[in-house]
Amino acid sequence: MTAHLRMNAVYWGLTALCVMNHKDALDREDMISYVMSCWDDEAGAFGAHPDHDAHLLSTLSAIQILMMQDALDRLDIPRVVKYILSLQQPSGVFAGDAFGEIDARFLYCAVNALSLLGHLHELDVEKTVGYIRQCRNFDGGFGARAGAESHAAMVFVCVAALAILDRLDEVDQDTLGWWLAERQLPNGGLNGRPEKLEDVCYSFWVLSAMAILNKIPWINAEKLTEFILSAQDLEGGGIADRPGDQPDVFHTNFGVAGLSLLGYPGLEDLDPVYCMPARLIESKGLRKGWKALPRKVLV
Numbered sequence: 115m116t117a118h119l120r121m122n123a124v125y126w127g128l129t130a131l132c133v134m135n136h137k138d139a140l141d142r143e144d145m146i147s148y149v150m151s152c153w154d155d156e157a158g159a160f161g162a163h164p165d166h167d168a169h170l171l172s173t174l175s176a177i178q179i180l181m182m183q184d185a186l187d188r189l190d191i192p193r194v195v196k197y198i199l200s201l202q203q204p205s206g207v208f209a210g211d212a213f214g215e216i217d218a219r220f221l222y223c224a225v226n227a228l229s230l231l232g233h234l235h236e237l238d239v240e241k242t243v244g245y246i247r248q249c250r251n252f253d254g255g256f257g258a259r260a261g262a263e264s265h266a267a268m269v270f271v272c273v274a275a276l277a278i279l280d281r282l283d284e285v286d287q288d289t290l291g292w293w294l295a296e297r298q299l300p301n302g303g304l305n306g307r308p309e310k311l312e313d314v315c316y317s318f319w320v321l322s323a324m325a326i327l328n329k330i331p332w333i334n335a336e337k338l339t340e341f342i343l344s345a346q347d348l349e350g351g352g353i354a355d356r357p358g359d360q361p362d363v364f365h366t367n368f369g370v371a372g373l374s375l376l377g378y379p380g381l382e383d384l385d386p387v388y389c390m391p392a393r394l395i396e397s398k399g400l401r402k403g404w405k406a407l408p409r410k411v412l413v
Contacts, residue, residue: 117163121152125175126367128182132391133374133382137182146185149176157212158193169211170201174223177230178390186231195233198224202238206245207259217258218249222271226388229278229400243281246272254289266297266306266319273323274387277402282326291329294320302337303356313355314345314365317372322386325375328405335376335407342369377407 116123124145131137152160157168160176173194180186201209201224208220221242228234248260249272255264256272269290276282297304297320303312304320317338324330344357345365352361353369374384383392387402395401 117166119162121149121160121162121172121175121179123363124148125178126363128179129384129390130363130367130370132182133370133384135380135382142183142185145179146183146188149179150188152176157197158190159197167211168197170198170208170220170223170227171210173197174227177227178388181230182390182394191231191233195228195231195236198227199236202241205248206238206241206243218246218256218268218271218275219258221245222275225275225278230388230398234278239279239281243276243279243284246276247284250284250286254286254291254293264293264307266294266304266316266323269294269323270319273326277326277387277404278400280402285327287327287329291324291327291332294324294327294329295332298333298338302334302339302341304333304338311356312341314342314353314372315355315368317342318368318375318386318389321372321375322389325386325404325406326402328403330375330405330407339373339376339378342372345369375406377409379410379412381409383409 128140131139151164152162152166152172154161154168159168159173161168162172180189203209203216207216208224209216210220225242228237249256251257251264253264256268257263257265258268273285276284297316299305299312301312304316305312306316306319321330324332342353345354347354347361350361353366354361355365371384371389374381375386383406385392385395385401386404388395
């Protein structure tokens with residue numbers, strides 16, 4: 115039942131380990147071997163699991179993994195770039211795969227991947243930005259597609275894509291900043307939209323957008339830190355969606371990512387635009403003007 119998430123799960127686990135300074139906890143060659151076993155040679159991209167069809171989401175995760183493992187030389191970059199560009203629709207949005215599902219998540223995957231591969235110049239930027247503009251709502255947020263309600267995860271993908279494209283002028287930054295700040299609930303956790311429960315994963319989706327807009331100080335960072343830490347499993351390890359639930363690698367990664375952006379001591383900086391180690395993104399000359407909270411020091 116989890117095969118369709120397998121490539122993403124490897125990316126989530128590796129990213130969390132990098133931020134916690136334990137990258138070597140997983141075997142590098144085994145990881146690269148698994149990634150390459152998911153190559154769909156007919157499509158020229160990656161599936162989520164061996165023998166799965168190629169998909170833009172798993173292709174981005176594969177690229178991120180290979181870059182974090184310094185193994186992009188294993189990748190047929192021209193074929194992957196061709197695959198990604200083939201998925202852009204006349205409206206500017208991207209389909210996730212050959213079967214045609216569309217929304218803003220896949221647009222972000224395409225922009226992120228092309229940027230990491232050094233081929234962003236091949237993208238029709240104006241058409242891409244034009245679709246993001248259609249997803250913008252009166253409250254400053256963004257939906258999954260034109261006319262959809264604002265959602266924190268969609269805010270992240272749209273704002274991060276605009277940051278990569280150097281088009282943050284498309285964002286009503288103060289209005290969106292307030293909408294994001296209002297996602298914090300009395301227990302300190304963040305939700306994805308009004309009237310929903312808090313969830314640790316929004317510690318990244320909301321905070322990343324706020325970091326890109328330089329507005330993390332608009333929320334109570336101490337209460338959010340306490341909420342994330344309260345969702346830990348102190349016996350088995352990992353972080354759940356909320357206290358008392360079963361931990362998983364998805365929420366563990368995004369909880370650790372949120373703690374990094376909050377300046378939690380002992381963690382490496384995470385780039386909120388690419389959701390990868392900040393030092394690596396900076397070494398590639400891709401860092402944008404985001405701002406996290408200062409790293410605290412254990413006394």
